[in-house]
Amino acid sequence: MRSRKQTPPELNGDHVDDDTTNEAGSVDALSLAEQAEAEAAEAEAIAAAARARAQALRLRREAEAAKAAETVAAPEADDTDDAAESAEEPTGEPEPGRRGIHIPLPTWKTVAGVLTVLVIAALLAVSGYMYWNHRQVLAEQQRRAEFEAAARQGVVTLMSLDYNRAKEDVQRIIDNSTGQFKTDFQNTAEDFVKVAVESKAVTETNVTATAVESMTDDSATVLVAASSRVTNAAGAKQEPRAWRLSVNLARDGGQLKLAKVEFVP
Known part of the structure; x- marks a missing residue:
């Protein structure tokens, strides 16, 4: 293979100023480095955004799947939980989102009033019976005396x-x-x-x-x-x-x- 011998610039008539060439080369290298760094940062930002979108999409799909599973199991679980809560912790007030009848607990004043009414009714009944019995005794005594x-x-x-x-x-x-x-x-x-x-x-x-x-x-x-x-x-x-x-x-x-x-x- 034949080798080609390069001719120095001076011999070819293309004289280049060494200082000018060096300065231009430094500026071009610095610009290229900054551009490459900027492009790398932009690429990294794009990649991070892509990863974030992928993560969000994955989380959304998992949330939708979990919600669908809860919707399927909700009726039986709600019935079981309602029965357990009703048996163990009766509060008399329906939970939010559920239907129920609010039954107020009686106060001591209500209980005292009911007891008073019952006592009065019992006294009236006893008094009525005593009066009726007294009338019966009197009527019997009158009949006996008449006979x-x-x-x-x-x-x-x-x-x-x-x-x-x-x-x-x-x-x-x-x-x-x-x-x-x-x-x-x-x-x-x-x-x-x-x-x-x-x-x-x-x-x-x-x-x-x-x-x-x-x-x-x-x-x-x-x-x-x-x-x-x-x-x-x-x-x-x-x-x-x-x-x-x-x-x-x-x-x-x-x-x-x-x-x-x-x-x-």
Whole structure:
């Protein structure tokens, strides 16, 4: 290979000033360096911006994926959490974003008011019952007294007889009787008057005690203790005799009458 020998600039007629060439070369090198540095910085900024955009895009995609997963699992999780929170920590107030009924807790004033109303109602009920029971007792006492008075009068009417007014006394007994007892006495009334007139007897009766054995609103059985003394036309007086009777009374036309009379030992 043939070598080419370079001819010095002086020999070629191209004379170059060394100082000028050196200065120009330094300026060009510095400018190129600054331009290269600027271009490198710009490239680095572009690369950083690209990396930031890529990172943001990746984060956004991850956030969207996580949100989609939470949306799928939200219904069951919300139901479970609501049940757990309702069972463990009832607050009476719905959480934001959830529907619920606000139930205010009663205050001590409300409780005291309710208790006061209940106590008053209980006292009124007790008072009403006591009043009703008192009325019942009074009504029972009045019925008992009415039956005892009717039994007393019925026995005196039945056992008291004066031959001078025998018919009137027998009719009075019939008027104060009812039921089968009245029918039976009416059938024997004439014989009863005849015996009283023939014996010319006068019987006086006195009731010493009465006691109601059983009673309803319109009937009763009354035990009666009585004594009687018989006097005849000759003036003789018998010793008083004691009697014990079981008298059944029944209401007839608004009046208590003798329904049955039995002598008991």
